[in-house]
Amino acid sequence: MMIALLSLPALAMFVASFLHTPRARRFLPLSSVAILIPVAMLFFHPKPWRLWGDYLVADDLDSYVLLVASVVGIGVTLALLTLGRHVEIGEAAYRRFYRFFALFWIGLIVSILANHMGIYWIGLEMATLSTVYMIKTHHSAAAHREAWNYMIVGAIAISLVLFGIILIYASAKPVLGEKAMLFDALLAQAHAIPSPFLFEMGFALATMGMFVKMGFFPMNLWLANIERASYYPVAALFSGILESAVILGFFRFSTVARAVNEPHLVGFVFVYTLLTIFVVAFLIYRAKDFMRLFSLSGIEHMALIALFWVGGGTFAALLHFGAHAFLKPALFLSTGVLESRGRYHIAGALRGYRGFRGRLFVFLVGLFLLAIVSLPPSPMFFSELYGFGAMVDAAESSHHLLAMIGATLLLLILLSVIFYRFVAIYQSMRYEGEAEERPVYAAELAALALFAAGLLLLITPTAMEFLRRIV
Amino acid sequence: MVDLLIGIFLATLITALFTTRLYRLLMWYSLNSLSLGLLALLLGRSQHDGAMVASGVITLLLKAGAIPWILKRLSQRFALERRIVPNIRIQYAIMLVPAILVFTFYLAEPISHMVSGNANDVAISISSLFLALLLMMEHRNIAPKIVGFLAMENALFLLGTTATGGMPMLVELGIFFDLLMAIVVINLLLRREEVRR
Numbered sequence: 059m060m061i062a063l064l065s066l067p068a069l070a071m072f073v074a075s076f077l078h079t080p081r082a083r084r085f086l087p088l089s090s091v092a093i094l095i096p097v098a099m100l101f102f103h104p105k106p107w108r109l110w111g112d113y114l115v116a117d118d119l120d121s122y123v124l125l126v127a128s129v130v131g132i133g134v135t136l137a138l139l140t141l142g143r144h145v146e147i148g149e150a151a152y153r154r155f156y157r158f159f160a161l162f163w164i165g166l167i168v169s170i171l172a173n174h175m176g177i178y179w180i181g182l183e184m185a186t187l188s189t190v191y192m193i194k195t196h197h198s199a200a201a202h203r204e205a206w207n208y209m210i211v212g213a214i215a216i217s218l219v220l221f222g223i224i225l226i227y228a229s230a231k232p233v234l235g236e237k238a239m240l241f242d243a244l245l246a247q248a249h250a251i252p253s254p255f256l257f258e259m260g261f262a263l264a265t266m267g268m269f270v271k272m273g274f275f276p277m278n279l280w281l282a283n284i285e286r287a288s289y290y291p292v293a294a295l296f297s298g299i300l301e302s303a304v305i306l307g308f309f310r311f312s313t314v315a316r317a318v319n320e321p322h323l324v325g326f327v328f329v330y331t332l333l334t335i336f337v338v339a340f341l342i343y344r345a346k347d348f349m350r351l352f353s354l355s356g357i358e359h360m361a362l363i364a365l366f367w368v369g370g371g372t373f374a375a376l377l378h379f380g381a382h383a384f385l386k387p388a389l390f391l392s393t394g395v396l397e398s399r400g401r402y403h404i405a406g407a408l409r410g411y412r413g414f415r416g417r418l419f420v421f422l423v424g425l426f427l428l429a430i431v432s433l434p435p436s437p438m439f440f441s442e443l444y445g446f447g448a449m450v451d452a453a454e455s456s457h458h459l460l461a462m463i464g465a466t467l468l469l470l471i472l473l474s475v476i477f478y479r480f481v482a483i484y485q486s487m488r489y490e491g492e493a494e495e496r497p498v499y500a501a502e503l504a505a506l507a508l509f510a511a512g513l514l515l516l517i518t519p520t521a522m523e524f525l526r527r528i529v
Numbered sequence: 530m531v532d533l534l535i536g537i538f539l540a541t542l543i544t545a546l547f548t549t550r551l552y553r554l555l556m557w558y559s560l561n562s563l564s565l566g567l568l569a570l571l572l573g574r575s576q577h578d579g580a581m582v583a584s585g586v587i588t589l590l591l592k593a594g595a596i597p598w599i600l601k602r603l604s605q606r607f608a609l610e611r612r613i614v615p616n617i618r619i620q621y622a623i624m625l626v627p628a629i630l631v632f633t634f635y636l637a638e639p640i641s642h643m644v645s646g647n648a649n650d651v652a653i654s655i656s657s658l659f660l661a662l663l664l665m666m667e668h669r670n671i672a673p674k675i676v677g678f679l680a681m682e683n684a685l686f687l688l689g690t691t692a693t694g695g696m697p698m699l700v701e702l703g704i705f706f707d708l709l710m711a712i713v714v715i716n717l718l719l720r721r722e723e724v725r726r
Contacts, residue, residue, distance in 0.1 A: 113699070161710075176700030183707040187714050194718060205718060206674075210665060213678045213711075220685050220704075221658065228644050228692040236697050253643035 060109050060116075063096035064167050072160035075153045086156050087135035093128045093163075100124065112240050115173040118528045122376065123306045124170050126383045126512075130298030131163065133508045134291050137391045139501040144398040145289055147195070155195045155289075162188040162295070169303045175223045175239050178307055182219070185300055186212045186271075192295070193288040204287040211280050215270040219307075222264025226311075229256035241310045248317030258322055261315045265326070268304050268311075269364075273357040275334040278341060282353035290394030293349060294387035297356045302383055305363055309375075312368055321456075327368040331361040332465060339472040343479050348393040348402070351483070355430060356386050358476060359438075362445065365469075371448030372529040373522075378441035380516050380525075385430050385438075388509035391502060392423045398496055404483055406491020411498060419498040422506045424484065429513065431480040432473075437516040442473075530571060531650075537564040538687060539653055542660050542680060543626055547619060551604055551611040551672050555597045558676050562592035565683050569690055580698035581690070587705055588686070596679065599712060604672055607719045615667040622667070629659045644692045654688035675715055682708060 071089040074082045100107070100121040107116040138155070141147055147155075162185045169181025190212070194205040223239075230238035230251050237243040244251075251257050273281035285293035315323045338358045345351040359382040367375035396407050411420050429436035446466055453462030515521055538561055545557035569585030572578070604611070615622065633656035634649075641648030661684050665677030682704070689696040696704075 174699075176697060176703060180700070180703030180707060183704075184710060187707065187710050190714050191717055202718075206671060209714070209718070210674055210678065213681070214662065214665070217658070217681050217685060221688065224685065224689050224692060224696070225640075227689075227696065231693055239697055239700070253640070256640050256643040259640065 060096060060099070060107075061114060063099070064093065064171075065164055066096075067092040068160045068163035068167070071156055071163070075157035075160065078153075083152075087132075087139055090128075090131045090135040090163075093131065097121070097125050097128050106242075109171060112237070112242075113174045113177050114168070114171040115242070116171055118524075119309065119376075120170050120306065122380070122525070122528060123302050124167070126380050127166060127170065127299045127302050129508065129512050130294070130302075130383055130387050133387060133391070133505040134294050134298070135159075136505040136508070137294070137394065137502045138291055140499040141289065141291060141394070143497070143499060144394050145196075147289070151195045151197070155192055155291075158188040158191045159295070161185075162192070162300075166299055166303050170306055173241050175226065175241065178310070179216070179220055179223055182303060182307065183216050185303065186216055189292070189296070189300065192292050193284060195292075196287065196289050198287065200287040204284040207280065208284050211277065212271065215267045218267030218270065219264045220267075222260040222262070222267060222311075225260030225263065226257055226314075227260075229253045229260060241314065244314045245317055248314055251318060254318050257318055258315070261311055261318075261323075262326060264311055265308060265330075268308050269330060269334075271304050272301055272360045273353070274330065274361060275337055278334070278337055278354070278357060281357070282350045285353045285390070286347070286349045290349075290390050290397075293353065293393075294390040297353075297390060298383045298387035301356070301360060302379070305360060305379060308364060309367060312364075316368070324368050324452075327364055328465060331365045332468065334358075334361045335469065335472050339475045342476050345479075346404075348396060348404070348407075349390070351479075352386060352389045352393065352430075355476065355480075356382070358473075359386070359430075362442070366441070366445035366448065369445065369449035370452035371445040373526045374441045374443075374445030374448055376525045376528060377437055377516065377522070378445065381429070381437035381441060381513060384509045384512040384516070385426055388422070388426045388506055389430065391505055392419075392426065395419065395496070395498055395502055396423075403491055405486045406493060408484075408487040409491065409493035410495045412495060415498045415500070415503055418503060419506070420488075422503075422510055424488070425510060426506075427480060427484045427487075431477045435517060437513060440517065446470075531568060531647075534564045534568040534571065535650055535653055535687070535691075538568070538683075539657060539660075542657055542664075542684075545676070545680065546615070546622060546626065546660060546664055546667070549612060549614050551609065551613050551670075552601060554613065554673060554676055555601055555604075558679060559593050559597040561680060561683055562588060562596075565687060565690075566593055568687070569695075572690060572695070576694065578695055580701070581695040583698065584686075584695070584701045587701075591705060591708070592679070592683065596708070596712060599716075600672070600675065603716060603719055609672050609719075610670055613668055613670050613673050615673075616669060617663075617667045625663070626660065629663070630656050632656075633659060647691065650691035651688065654684055654691055657684035657687060660684075671719075678711070679708075 067089045074085050100116050105117045109116055165181045165184030169178050172178035190205050190209045193208055227238050230244055232252050233250050234243055234247055270277045335358055338354050342354045363375045363378050408420050432438040432442050453459045541557045541561040545554055548554045566585045566589035569581050573581030573585055634652045637652035637655055644651050661677050661681035665674050
């Protein structure tokens, strides 16, 4: 019943996308709001809630991720209302975008709620394939090339994940049988897995697949190129929803890996994420357009979330995740407005907006830009504070305090490079260049206000208390 | 018989790497899938595993029959380039393929005693995965890249069959569903390509 309720808005959206009436077009954004009802119901039900046997199980973690993803979905559909005013898009392409968005949604709901590695993979693959066509909605040579690239690189990444899942399943099948596919069964019997080496190989491969999907080292630029080539709502969906499902998978796999061999997990993830942030910091420093800048910054934040999660700062990781999921789509949607009808220069990009809407837009974009570099009171400021604190606390008990302090210092240096670049860009947008009047529409402002409200809610004591309780 | 089928699986994949004609490549993919389907049928029958038999039947129908046929029709409809010359010269590819095989046997050595099936079969599955990746990388044209993606999926299916004695039926069905969706998306992308031309 609950699964039907959760999938109903997406199914309605899918059906409505075939109708050719203007009413259907108005219905499309409304259908995304309807998902809030079943998601809210998830919060009031005792957990774990077995929605479909052992396969789909709702717990606090996936309810939180689903709520965040739903809010992002609503924001993106609001912004889609005015997409045609900023870019050239035909009616058929618009409806087809929604059709694949609905399939993407269904894939993600399945993937987020999955307690089964195979079902998690199937959902993620479905979402990946539907995104391919969303990229192609943009009729340009670059979008066409990037859609194929996404198909190929996405297929390689998702195959690595499946490869890892097969090895993990093979490692635990002798003791768990077919239950070796279930995350909770794997966690409960982690100490009894007869071949921990095989499990760890599987985990490393699955993690590499997930990291490639998020643009980690060595695939730092593929996602940025795709987001640059496609319409801006696609980039918002990638950063706010698809990456949420991917990082949730990482949370699930790494929780089991921690129970199997924690030092190996920490070593592997630390080296991988530090390398990623090292490369990305310099790429951000050289970035010359908004889309690439925000895309690369997304990689940096996903790496930080993974780092905090394995470093013992699970609360910090979840707070950072929520903040990033709201901030990055907000910035991508703002980019759509800033680059309206193809015009865009960093210098003076935030000048020329008049009236209440214009002033509100400038205020919100400034807020998001400064929040993404963790200026207080951004939730990212608190998450980084708690995250680095948790990493040092964990190192104290593991005799690796010096290495951890060294890693933290390196990270702080890299983050300050990123901070410097973002502040310089903000100043250039605000105080340099020519002022040029550009339109801002109510729907996209509503989306940005929704994301700002989400950010504010994250730093309320109730939300923080809930996040602490999750793990 | 199992060894023979796995041998045919590997041989068809290696031959596909050197193919320079699209329809021939589709035929090698079809034979690759045929050996995989027969292998699943054989193992399923010997282990009395109904799910694996069903997977084998679906593999035969879908991957050995329907998908190569659909891809051939799509290539005709959208007039795809039928001459597909690999970027890697044949003399280098001939050295690369055995190197990949030796490397994967070396890579799989530590896990050979940890899996329930034959260790060599697992090593062949992993090498097939790398060979499929090579197939995707060595071509500029779209069609061989698609076949590489499908061959990679075959290699994973073989790994699932040999290393774990078969994945749960639900997962197999899900993978087949995703494969069909991939074909739909490929069709749409090709259609757009035609519009662009």
